Amino acid sequence: MKKAFLLLTAIFTMLSCKHEEKPKEVDLSNSIFQLDSTWEDQNGQKIKLAELNGKILVIAMIYTECKTACPMLTNEMRNIERSIGNYDPAQVRLVLVSIDPKTDTPEKMKAYLKLNNFEGEQWLFLRSDDESTREFANVLSVKYKKISPMDFSHSNIITVFSKYGELAYQKAGLSNDIKDVAEEVKEQIKKS
Amino acid sequence: MSRLKQLLKIKKLKQFFPNMKPLVIITVLLFTLTSCYNRYNNVSVTEPVKSSVHELVHIPSSKEMKKIEGGSYLGFIGKDSGRIVTVDSFLIDDSPVTVSEYLEFLKKNPQWTKSHINRLYADNDYLHNWEGDFEIPKNVDPNSPVTNISWFAARAYARSVGKRLPTIDEWEYVGLADEQTKDASSKPEFTEFILNSYQNKKTYENPIKADKPNYYGVYDMYGMVWEWTSDFNSVMITGESRNDSATNETLFCSGAAVTTSDLKNYAAFIRFAMRGSLKADYTVNNLGFRCAKDI
Numbered sequence: 001m002k003k004a005f006l007l008l009t010a011i012f013t014m015l016s017c018k019h020e021e022k023p024k025e026v027d028l029s030n031s032i033f034q035l036d037s038t039w040e041d042q043n044g045q046k047i048k049l050a051e052l053n054g055k056i057l058v059i060a061m062i063y064t065e066c067k068t069a070c071p072m073l074t075n076e077m078r079n080i081e082r083s084i085g086n087y088d089p090a091q092v093r094l095v096l097v098s099i100d101p102k103t104d105t106p107e108k109m110k111a112y113l114k115l116n117n118f119e120g121e122q123w124l125f126l127r128s129d130d131e132s133t134r135e136f137a138n139v140l141s142v143k144y145k146k147i148s149p150m151d152f153s154h155s156n157i158i159t160v161f162s163k164y165g166e167l168a169y170q171k172a173g174l175s176n177d178i179k180d181v182a183e184e185v186k187e188q189i190k191k192s
Numbered sequence: 193m194s195r196l197k198q199l200l201k202i203k204k205l206k207q208f209f210p211n212m213k214p215l216v217i218i219t220v221l222l223f224t225l226t227s228c229y230n231r232y233n234n235v236s237v238t239e240p241v242k243s244s245v246h247e248l249v250h251i252p253s254s255k256e257m258k259k260i261e262g263g264s265y266l267g268f269i270g271k272d273s274g275r276i277v278t279v280d281s282f283l284i285d286d287s288p289v290t291v292s293e294y295l296e297f298l299k300k301n302p303q304w305t306k307s308h309i310n311r312l313y314a315d316n317d318y319l320h321n322w323e324g325d326f327e328i329p330k331n332v333d334p335n336s337p338v339t340n341i342s343w344f345a346a347r348a349y350a351r352s353v354g355k356r357l358p359t360i361d362e363w364e365y366v367g368l369a370d371e372q373t374k375d376a377s378s379k380p381e382f383t384e385f386i387l388n389s390y391q392n393k394k395t396y397e398n399p400i401k402a403d404k405p406n407y408y409g410v411y412d413m414y415g416m417v418w419e420w421t422s423d424f425n426s427v428m429i430t431g432e433s434r435n436d437s438a439t440n441e442t443l444f445c446s447g448a449a450v451t452t453s454d455l456k457n458y459a460a461f462i463r464f465a466m467r468g469s470l471k472a473d474y475t476v477n478n479l480g481f482r483c484a485k486d487i
Contacts, residue, residue: 030311036247138343138425138472139312145426153428 031165032057032139037132042110042125049165055093056188057161058181061142061154063100064112069156072174074116076158076181081122083182087189089122091163097136099144099152101127141170160184163192249300253353255293257283257485258408260366265375279365284358285482287400287411288419289349292334294341297349298326304348313344317475335399337417337480343472346420346481355483357422360467362484364460367414369407386459389415396478417480418466427468 028034033050041047060077062070074096081094096112098104104112109125128136137144144154158181160169169184171177260282267275298305305325309318320340321329328334341349343357350356358366370376370385377383389395392415401411470479 032312034310034312134423134425135344135347135472141425141471143425143428143468145423145428155428 028164030167032161032167033165035136035139037128037135039126039128039132040106042106042113044106047126052093052095053165054163056091056163056185056192057093057095057159057165058185059095059097059140059159059161060157061097061099061137061140061144063098063152063154064104064108065100065150066152069154069174073156073158076174076178078116078118080158080178080181080185083178084185084189089120091189091192092122092185093124094118094122095124095126097133098125098127099133099137099142099154101129101133160188162188247303248348248352250354251297251300251352253293253355255289255353255483256286257483258286258410259283259487260362260408263365263374265365265368265377277361277365279361281487282358282362283485283487284362284366284408284410285355285484286405286409288337288417288480288482289346290335290400291328291332291338294338294349295326295328295334297352301348301352304345309345313348313473314342315473315475317477318342318345320475320477333397333399337396337400337412339396339417339477339480340475341420341480342475343420343424343470345475347422349481350483353483355485357420357481358484359423360421360426360464363419363421364463366406366408366410369410369413371404371406374407383459386414387462390459390462396480417478418463418476420479420481421467424467424470425472427464 033053035049037049039047039049058077058080060073062073064070077094077096084092096109098109104125104127106127109127113119113123113125127133140157140159142155142157144152147153155172156174158171158178159167160181162168168188169181171181260279262279262281264276264278267277302308302325303310306319306322307325317340321332323329347357368375368377370379370382395415396417398416400416403412403415405411406413
């Protein structure tokens with residue numbers, strides 16, 4: 001009996017991998033998951049971008065004190081999320097990245113997400129140090145400048161990254177037309 | 193097949209250890225569990241590759257640095273117009289980083305060579321005229337400033353020599369000096385000198401330090417190459433090139449348009465416009481850099 005069991009197990013072992021696809025060759029040379037900067041999320045958890053590997057990312061850079069463009073950007077993020085339709089939250093991350101990391105503490109980031117009803121694992125708010133923030137902004141081609149103790153001027157750009165971290169789509173300006181962004185995210189979900 | 197062999201071996205062992213059956217079963221089960229693990233991992237790629245800025249090999253630099261006493265000046269641009277810009281004391285390279293200096297960096301940090309650089313960090317014109325990863329083109333003076341360098345690459349170089357890029361405020365502060373004075377911005381002939389220097393072509397082919405140094409002993413602030421600054425992407429100009437359409441004015445939060453505080457700052461305006469047009473992965477044949485350092 002035990003021999004039979006052994007044999008079965010052995011056969012099972014051999015078969016189990018047979019249908020596994022060959023590893024897909026993915027060119028990671030332009031992946032943002034290579035950036036080594038360390039971030040902190042709304043729960044105060046330290047996080048590396050590489051930990052988001054495998055998730056489709058939708059990213060906007062904002063700051064919580066902003067009274068002008070950021071609420072609109074935030075609203076666009078909300079509309080994008082709604083327009084994606086049904087999706088598995090484990091596949092997607094909608095990420096707000098702070099350009100004012102000194103002010104935007106995890107408490108503030110958490111409160112901001114809550115205020116906007118951005119609940120669920122798919123919503124992330126990240127901050128880092130000034131240097132890493134500027135590097136990250138440069139990867140997204142986002143420009144920003146502190147113009148007063150409370151205020152920044154900044155580009156209004158929403159970026160979609162594939163699950164491999166490749167830049168897939170960028171929307172610049174507050175056009176309110178988020179359809180293309182949502183379509184891109186859907187496309188990325190279909191691919192994965 | 194190797195799994196089968198392994199099983200057979202275990203069976204032979206069993207002759208010597210009759211009570212091994214449970215062990216064998218556990219082994220096989222364990223093996224089963226782990227056998228697919230690696231493959232699965234390969235599918236969802238997790239390994240960040242080596243070429244991170246943070247894994248730099250430090251290299252010595254013999255570049256001379258000049259001390260710049262802190263101070264303040266009247267800002268040039270946009271919301272800064274009329275703002276008093278204050279700069280702490282710092283050190284700055286007395287000249288732009290040269291081709292041969294950059295080559296030393298590449299030798300120790302091959303992940304930044306032309307063929308290995310992360311495509312996130314530079315466009316296709318990176319080190320444009322270099323023939324190989326470690327080969328300076330024959331017609332290029334090793335003592336000329338290195339150009340076709342992205343912001344990421346310039347920053348990596350600076351880190352590797354234990355320095356950083358200067359901020360815009362710092363660069364502009366050093367740039368106020370002519371040969372005799374710290375702040376020559378009110379001299380019309382100085383403005384004229386700068387504007388003229390912007391009209392010379394192919395100055396990036398010249399060796400560094402051929403002209404006279406300024407008040408601080410710093411060479412080639414003008415008349416050689418444009419230079420990267422750490423915060424170049426803080427310059428925002430409406431009508432910037434990334435989206436030449438009607439939606440342009442909505443690109444920026446506060447619509448910080450360029451308003452020169454003074455016509456005589458036209459030269460500064462050119463520099464700011466140039467910075468505003470750059471992206472961090474851009475490489476241009478008349479854009480180089482020099483490093484700075486805190487004191």
